[in-house]
Amino acid sequence: MSNPIFEIVKPGLLTTLQDEGRHGYQQYGIVASGAMDPYALKIANFLVGNDGGEAALEVTVMGPEMEVLGDAVVAITGANLSPRVNGHSVSMWKSFAVKQGDLLEFGQPVSGARAYISVAGGYDVPVVMGSKSTYLKAGMGGFEGRALDKGDVLSKGEDVVGVKGRALRPEETPVYEREMEIRVIPGPHLDAFSEDALKTFLSSTYEVTPQSDRMGYRLKGPKLEHQTSADIISEAIPLGGIQVPANGQPILLMADRQTTGGYTRIATVISSDIPYLAQAMPGCKLRFREVSVEEAQELYRERERFLRTIGRVATV
Amino acid sequence: MNLSYAPLGDTGMQVVFGNEIAKETNQLIRRMTDQLKDHPVEGVIEWVPAYTTLTLYYDPSVITYQELQDTLQNIYQKVQEQREAASASLVYILPTYYGGEDLSHVAEHNNLTEEKVVQIHSSGDYLIYMMGFVPGFPYLGGMSEEIATPRREDPRPEIAPGSVGIAGSQTGVYPLTSPGGWQLIGRTPVKLYDPDQEKPILLESGHYIRFVPVSKEEYDEIEKAIERGEYTVQTEAKEEVTP
Numbered sequence: 001m002s003n004p005i006f007e008i009v010k011p012g013l014l015t016t017l018q019d020e021g022r023h024g025y026q027q028y029g030i031v032a033s034g035a036m037d038p039y040a041l042k043i044a045n046f047l048v049g050n051d052g053g054e055a056a057l058e059v060t061v062m063g064p065e066m067e068v069l070g071d072a073v074v075a076i077t078g079a080n081l082s083p084r085v086n087g088h089s090v091s092m093w094k095s096f097a098v099k100q101g102d103l104l105e106f107g108q109p110v111s112g113a114r115a116y117i118s119v120a121g122g123y124d125v126p127v128v129m130g131s132k133s134t135y136l137k138a139g140m141g142g143f144e145g146r147a148l149d150k151g152d153v154l155s156k157g158e159d160v161v162g163v164k165g166r167a168l169r170p171e172e173t174p175v176y177e178r179e180m181e182i183r184v185i186p187g188p189h190l191d192a193f194s195e196d197a198l199k200t201f202l203s204s205t206y207e208v209t210p211q212s213d214r215m216g217y218r219l220k221g222p223k224l225e226h227q228t229s230a231d232i233i234s235e236a237i238p239l240g241g242i243q244v245p246a247n248g249q250p251i252l253l254m255a256d257r258q259t260t261g262g263y264t265r266i267a268t269v270i271s272s273d274i275p276y277l278a279q280a281m282p283g284c285k286l287r288f289r290e291v292s293v294e295e296a297q298e299l300y301r302e303r304e305r306f307l308r309t310i311g312r313v314a315t316v
Numbered sequence: 317m318n319l320s321y322a323p324l325g326d327t328g329m330q331v332v333f334g335n336e337i338a339k340e341t342n343q344l345i346r347r348m349t350d351q352l353k354d355h356p357v358e359g360v361i362e363w364v365p366a367y368t369t370l371t372l373y374y375d376p377s378v379i380t381y382q383e384l385q386d387t388l389q390n391i392y393q394k395v396q397e398q399r400e401a402a403s404a405s406l407v408y409i410l411p412t413y414y415g416g417e418d419l420s421h422v423a424e425h426n427n428l429t430e431e432k433v434v435q436i437h438s439s440g441d442y443l444i445y446m447m448g449f450v451p452g453f454p455y456l457g458g459m460s461e462e463i464a465t466p467r468r469e470d471p472r473p474e475i476a477p478g479s480v481g482i483a484g485s486q487t488g489v490y491p492l493t494s495p496g497g498w499q500l501i502g503r504t505p506v507k508l509y510d511p512d513q514e515k516p517i518l519l520e521s522g523h524y525i526r527f528v529p530v531s532k533e534e535y536d537e538i539e540k541a542i543e544r545g546e547y548t549v550q551t552e553a554k555e556e557v558t559p
Contacts (some may be wrong), residue, residue, distance in 0.1 A: 023373075024362045027349075028517035029447045029491075129513060138451050138492060140511055188322035188330050233337060234448065234455065236364035236371035238328040260366060260448030270324035296326035297376040304377045 002199065003156040004069040005119055011149050012064035012106065017123055017142040018255075019055040022131040022244075028257040033133040033141070036114050036214060036255050036278035038175070039303070040078035044118035046310050047075035047095040047166045054122040055132035055156075059115045061281070063106025064148065068098045073120040073162030079112025079176065079279055094167035095120075112176040112279035120162025124155040135256065136214075166309070176279040177207075183241065183291045184267035189232060192264040193244070194225035201266055202288055206250060210282040214256040216243075219276070219286065223248035230264050237261040240269030240277070252277065270296040272303055317344070319392055321385045324371065329384055331370045343446055344520040345370050346499065347395045348388075350403050357387055357544070365521050366446045367455070405554040407441050407524040410489070412480055413535035414438075416500035422465045422482060434529055436463050437501065441524040441554065442487065452491035452509030452517045456525060459487045471497035478504045480527065489525075504537035507550055524554055 008015075018041065021034020035041035035058055042052035057064075063081045075082050075095040083090050085102050091116075098104065106115070125132050125143055134142025143152060186198055206221035229244040237243070241253040243263045252269065253261075254277070269277060270291060280286065291299075320332045331348075333341045345365045352363060353373075359378030364371045374384055414434040442456040445467045449455075464485040472495060475481075479490045481498030490496065491509035504527070508518045517524070530538070541547035 026362055026373075027364045027447060027521070028449045028519075029449060029453050030517070031451070061400045063549060064451045122470075129516065138509075138511075140451075185323050185325050194468070233335070234446065235330070235366040235369040236448075237373070238324040238373070240325050258449060259364060260446065268323075268328065270326045272326075293323045293326060293381045297380060300326050 002124065003121070003159045004153050005072050005123075005156045006066040006104070006154045007069055008064055008148050008150055008152045008154075009067055009103070010065040010105075011147065011152075012059055013062040014060040015064045015148045016058050016134040016136070017055045018058045018124055018133045019131055020053045021133050021255065022129050022135070022141070023026045025129050029140070030129060030260050031135050031256055031259060032239070033135040033214075034131070034255050035116065035133075037078050037116070037275040038183040039275035039307075040114070040278075041115045042307055043093065043168060044077040044116040046307075047077070047093070047168070048073050048118050048120040048162050049160070049166075050118060050120065050122055052307065052311055054118065055125065055142075056119075057117040057123075057154075059106065059117060061109050061113055063115060065103065065105040068100055068102040068104060069153065069293075070156070071097065071099045072156065073097050073164050074104075075118050076115055077118075078115040081112075081115050082107030082110055083115070091167070093173045095162065095164050097164045109281075113281045114278055119156055121160040122157035124157045137256070173217065174275065174279075178283070179285040179287075180276055180279075180280065181287050181289055182273045182277060183270045183296065184288050185270060185293055185296060186290055187265075188266045189264040189266070192226055192229070192232070194227055195265060197224040197226075198266065200224060201250070202290055204287075206286045206288075208280050208284045208286065209283050212282055214254060216254050216257055217252040217280065219250045219252065221249070224250065224266060225280065226264065231262055232264055234260050234262040237265070238268055240271070240274055241265045242267045242269065254278070270299065272296070272299040319389070321388070323381055326376055326381075327373055329372045329374065329381065329388075331372070331388060333368050333370070335368055337367045337441060337445065339457070341368055341445060342522060344395070346403070347398065348391060349518065351391045351395060357384070357415045364446075366448070390477060403453070405523050407526050407552040407554050408519060408526050409550040409552065410480075410503045410504040410506050410525055411530040411534065411538055412438070412504045412527040413532055414502040414529055415532065416480065416502045418468070418481075418499035419501045420464075422463060422499050422501055426463055427466045428463070430442070433463050433501065436460050437487065438488065438527045438529050441526050444519055444521050444523050444525065447517070450492060451492055454488065454508070454519050454521075455526065456487055459485055461485055465499045467497035468499060469497075471495055476503065477509070478506065493514065503535070505535055505542055507542065518549060526552075
């Protein structure tokens with residue numbers, strides 16, 4: 001039984017289905033993927049009454065135009081890409097009802113880079129290795145392993161009604177600036193860098209370049225010098241790892257990063273700041289600040305407690 | 317060997333087993349992952365073994381960095397006291413048709429005949445040190461220097477899945493269509509990555525690969541059998557000399 005919900009009229013720049021990612025298979029070389037902004041993903045799901053880890057549409061900078069094929073409750077979170085229904089703007093971070101024949105579309109990007117569209121009942125696509133996330137390079141998961149295109153029809157996973165009007169408090173919604181401070185834990189290859197490299201990295205501004213995608217962001221800024229070589233024996237690379245090849249320009253590793261790599265890394269972005277990075281557009285300026293593991297893990301637990309509260313309220 | 321530990325952000329930990337690529341290190345890492353499999357540590361989400369490191373990803377609301385380090389140090393103690401070797405290794409037999417575009421170049425580069433290159437390449441068992449790069453790609457060790465050949469200067473934009481190649485003193489198999497600069501010497505019909513299978517990835521680190529030469533006709537037959545779902549990849553138990 002299928003419950004069609006959206007037909008793609010215009011696909012936008014890059015619209016894919018993403019959930020929390022594919023976990024447990026990185027040891028076989030399977031890329032984790034998943035929502036670039038896992039925070040916006042979870043909130044989008046909670047607001048319509050789903051589990052936080054359900055898949056949503058990840059919309060990039062220029063959003064799609066979609067015809068609504070059946071009544072449903074949806075929510076849009078993350079970047080403000082000027083969402084509209086039948087020409088009228090709709091609130092973000094708040095669930096609302098759409099009905100058959102409505103046109104959901106996006107306009108100018110206002111802040112952030114990636115928005116998430118959840119639907120009560122989730123999207124009906126196969127679960128591949130425990131996840132609905134799309135990994136484009138291997139044509140895996142999501143909607144036929146690819147980005148959405150004109151004429152594609154998405155269906156609801158479960159035919160639930162959902163609850164509209166559920167919202168985050170305005171003070172709880174994140175603000176995406178063009179200049180951000182990103183917190184990092186230094187290492188693990190500090191020995192491979194010159195004495196000044198970490199100091200340079202933590203005291204300079206780096207710009208996000210246009211060579212940036214779901215795999216990683218190339219940054220531009222003061223060169224980070226190596227002692228001798230930029231190469232290491234290949235090893236696992238984490239989400240938020242900051243790789244520095246021989247040219248001394250850092251690369252931030254994001255959701256679609258390869259599982260392993262052979263370049264030195266100077267630091268790792270803490271998980272609480274990944275959602276902000278996910279919203280950084282080319283031209284954004286980043287500054288990095290060192291925090292301790294203990295501090296970062298306390299921030300992680302705080303965020304988990306907050307998400308649990310939202311999840312509980314939303315599913316009552 | 318003393319292990320060292322390093323945080324990878326707030327949800328990752330790297331355990332470092334020295335800085336030498338060695339079979340013994342691979343065995344040690346394998347014994348650790350055997351333990352993690354048999355006695356799951358609460359909060360550990362997954363792990364990635366590599367040449368000299370084992371990386372763990374975990375949930376800090378369940379286990380802290382320090383708690384995880386203590387737990388792993390205990391596991392390591394236990395592993396060192398164990399007399400028995402790591403869980404048995406398998407040799408995966410990959411029937412290979414040695415008709416690759418670069419076979420003649422590899423032969424010329426090393427002043428060998430093509431037959432000799434094939435004989436050398438198919439005579440050893442290759443240890444899978446780690447998996448990564450792309451889904452299902454094995455990083456192999458143990459190729460003879462006699463057939464080592466530098467990468468191509470102009471990488472090919474598209475290499476077919478199953479292609480067997482040489483890059484420097486490394487050999488490997490492409491699991492899916494990808495660009496690459498390896499010298500292609502042959503091709504196996506066996507699928508290292510098949511998203512439609514329950515176990516989509518054939519190989520696992522710590523096991524071995526053996527390339528067995530087959531004719532073009534045999535290759536075609538096996539390929540057809542695979543398409544019909546009637547082919548099982550052959551494996552053999554690896555005779556290990558316990559260190």
